[in-house]
Amino acid sequence: MKETGKKIYDFKSDVLFKYSLANDQDHDSLYLLKLFIEGILKIECHDIKVLNPDLSRNHVEDKDMILDIRVTVASGKQID
Secondary structure: OOOOOOOOOOOOOOOHHHHOOOEEEOOHHHHHHHHHHHHHOOOOOOEEOOOOOOOOOOOOOOOOEEEEEEEEEOOOEEOO
């Protein structure tokens, strides 16, 4: 394999993670976010709203990003 000198970033990067999940208007992003929430919390999501879709970091290696999400379940209860 040829070394290119470029750094490769993976899904553990906070910026890439948030960029992939923060757009609740994008069908693919919303689908992936729903899979994570339902798989981890074992709940059925009827509505998902990302409360802070703006990326606040300036560099791909920055940490401590938080993705605030409000989920509405079948009973109408909202979970943050």
